[in-house]
Every structure is written in structure tokens, then in C-alpha cells.
Amino acid sequence: MTQEQINQLYSFTRAHFVEHYDVQTELVDHLANGIERLLKEDSSLSFNEALQTEFKKFGVCGFHDIVQEKKKAIAKRYRGMVWRFFIQWFQWPKLVLTLALFGGIELTMTTLNQSQFKPMLFFGLLLAFTLLPLGYLIVNRKNRELDQVRGGKKWMLSELIYNLGDMLQVPNLLFNLGALGYNTELFSIHANHFNLVFAALITLAGILNYVLLVVIPSKAETLLSDTYPEYQMQ
Amino acid sequence: MANSKLYKGSLNTIILKLLEEGGKMYGYEITQKVKALTKGELHITEGALYPALHKLEAQGLLDVEVAKVDNRLRKYYKLTEQGKKETVNRLAELEEFIRSMEQLLNPKWRIS
Numbered sequence: 004m005t006q007e008q009i010n011q012l013y014s015f016t017r018a019h020f021v022e023h024y025d026v027q028t029e030l031v032d033h034l035a036n037g038i039e040r041l042l043k044e045d046s047s048l049s050f051n052e053a054l055q056t057e058f059k060k061f062g063v064c065g066f067h068d069i070v071q072e073k074k075k076a077i078a079k080r081y082r083g084m085v086w087r088f089f090i091q092w093f094q095w096p097k098l099v100l101t102l103a104l105f106g107g108i109e110l111t112m113t114t115l116n117q118s119q120f121k122p123m124l125f126f127g128l129l130l131a132f133t134l135l136p137l138g139y140l141i142v143n144r145k146n147r148e149l150d151q152v153r154g155g156k157k158w159m160l161s162e163l164i165y166n167l168g169d170m171l172q173v174p175n176l177l178f179n180l181g182a183l184g185y186n187t188e189l190f191s192i193h194a195n196h197f198n199l200v201f202a203a204l205i206t207l208a209g210i211l212n213y214v215l216l217v218v219i220p221s222k223a224e225t226l227l228s229d230t231y232p233e234y235q236m237q
Numbered sequence: 238m239a240n241s242k243l244y245k246g247s248l249n250t251i252i253l254k255l256l257e258e259g260g261k262m263y264g265y266e267i268t269q270k271v272k273a274l275t276k277g278e279l280h281i282t283e284g285a286l287y288p289a290l291h292k293l294e295a296q297g298l299l300d301v302e303v304a305k306v307d308n309r310l311r312k313y314y315k316l317t318e319q320g321k322k323e324t325v326n327r328l329a330e331l332e333e334f335i336r337s338m339e340q341l342l343n344p345k346w347r348i349s
């Protein structure tokens with residue numbers, strides 16, 4: 004098969020809504036194998052006829068299901084990466100920083116126990132941890148779009164990395180829980196366990212934000228190389 | 238063509254078994270191998286094969302290698318250490334299932 008025909012197959016997958024190079028590459032090889040076989044069996048077939056015959060084998064949904072399932076599989080890998088970096092903060096030596104952050108917030112809240120600033124600090128921190136990732140996504144939109152494309156190609160994992168793995172719902176959930184639960188019987192700002200629970204939740208959210216916003220994007224190159232052997236071959 | 242629903246639940250095990258025997262294989266090769274082994278009786282659809290491969294890869298059971306073949310890139314799948322262990326387990330499960338089905342379908346009646 005000529006290079007031109009291979010390029011034509013890449014265009015074909017793009018035209019059929021496969022936008023990521025990692026998925027396109029696998030489909031191109033599959034189509035190329037099928038087409039070569041068909042042309043060998045019946046030399047009167049044209050390249051395009053053979054391509055259409057091979058494409059039909061993917062069923063009425065075409066490449067849709069494959070792309071969707073691949074997204075799920077890559078999202079699972081991404082969550083694995085997030086978890087790997089997240090738990091490092093509960094192991095020596097980073098554990099010291101985690102405990103310091105937790106202790107600092109707890110101590111500040113306890114010091115402010117009778118103060119009118121306590122609710123302000125509570126909502127301020129909640130809001131900050133919710134708006135931080137949102138702000139990053141909005142302010143960085145142009146850069147993120149450029150970062151997702153590596154070597155002129157778009158990779159499914161890099162899209163997840165620069166969109167924070169669509170995990171914005173985690174800080175959002177925290178904010179909603181905090182706002183809804185605020186001053187209820189269970190989560191009264193004056194309850195004894197309030198400072199501890201709040202400090203723990205904010206510490207966890209802070210670490211998660213840091214991993215999503217800083218750690219993983221800074222290691223994008225390595226993570227992409229580890230995930231895709233073809234990334235090195237560009 | 239055989240009733241594909243009967244095979245559906247065993248697709249992952251079939252893939253693992255083929256990779257255990259074949260070392261490393263690429264997607265198209267797997268579809269052709271299954272077709273040849275079952276004399277055309279079982280046809281793994283492309284729409285089912287790749288999602289299964291990607292899922293097994295995400296579970297850490299498969300590893301990938303990419304090689305340039307002719308003028309295109311080819312993605313090969315092979316079992317990881319975890320995948321090799323899992324293959325043994327899943328094959329044992331499948332064999333147990335087949336034995337149970339045999340007993341259900343061909344019970345050996347005995348008059349005691």
C-alpha cells in the first residue's frame with residue numbers, strides 16, 4: 004500500500020469522527036490489512052470499493068463504539084495516574100506537607116472559633132478550591148488546546164490531561180456539600196468535629212487540585228511516552 | 238455463523254488464550270486467527286474486538302508494542318505478567334463452565 008493510500012485512510016478515519024491519532028493508527032492498520040486481503044482475492048476491485056467493504060464490517064455505528072470504549076479505557080488509565088500521584092502525598096516525605104497543611108487549616112479554624120471571620124474563611128476556601136480549576140480551564144483555554152496537540156497529532160490521553168480528566172465535578176461536589184450542609188445539625192460550624200472534618204476535606208481537595216492542575220500536566224511528556232509506544236516514533 | 242451471543246461472554250478469555258499461544262498479535266491477526274481456528278464458524282466483529290482489547294489493556298492484563306510495518310504503524314498486544322496469571326484463572330473458569338454445561342445438557346442418569 005502506498006503512503007498516499009495510508010494518508011487517505013487516516014483522512015477516512017478523521018472524516019468518520021475519529022479525531023485522536025492513537026485510535027486512528029490502529030484503525031488504519033486494520034483497514035489496510037483488510038483492503039490488502041480483498042485486493043489480493045479480487046484484483047478487479049478498486050481501493051475505494053475495498054475500503055467501503057472493510058468499513059461496513061464495523062457495523063452501522065462505524066467507529067463510534069470503538070472510540071467510546073477507548074475513551075473509557077483511557078479515562079481509567081488517567082484515574083490510575085491521578086491516584087498514583089495522589090497517594091504519594093500520604094507517604095513519606097510528602098506526608099509531612101500534608102499533615103502541615105491539615106494542621107494549619109485546623110488550627111486556623113480553631114483559633115477563629117468564636118470569630119465572625121470563621122464562616123468567611125470556610126466559604127472562601129471552598130470557593131477558592133472550586134474556582135481554581137475552573138479558572139485554569141477558562142484562562143488557559145487557548146494554551147490547553149495547543150498543548151493537547153503533540154507533533155501535529157491529537158492524543159486521547161493529552162486531551163484528558165489538559166481538560167483535567169473531566170474531574171471538575173469533584174471540587175464542585177465538595178462546594179455543594181459544604182454549602183448545603185453548612186450549619187445543619189450534622190455539620191454545624193460550631194460543632195466540635197467541624198474543624199477536623201473541614202480541614203481534612205480541604206486538604207484532600209487541595210492535593211487533588213494540585214495533582215490535576217500541576218503534577219500531571221508537568222509530566223505529560225513522560226506519561227504520553229509510557230502510554231503510547233508510537234509517541235516516541237513520531 | 239454460530240450464535241455470537243453464546244461466545245460474547247467468553248470473548249476476553251478467547252483473546253487472552255490466543256495471546257498466550259501466539260505471543261504478540263495485532264487486531265486484524267486476531268480476527269483472522271479466530272476465523273481460521275473455528276473454520277469460519279466464529280467471526281469476531283471489529284466493533285467488539287477493539288473495545289475488548291482496550292479494556293484488557295486498561296486493566297493491566299495486556300501490554301502494547303508498536304512497530305513500523307510497510308509504511309504504517311502496527312500495534313501489537315501481548316500478555317503482561319498479571320495477564321498471564323489471569324489467563325490461567327479465566328481458562329480454568331471457562332473449563333469449569335463447559336463441564337457444568339455438559340452435565341446440564343447430557344446428564345449421566347444412573348439407577349442406584
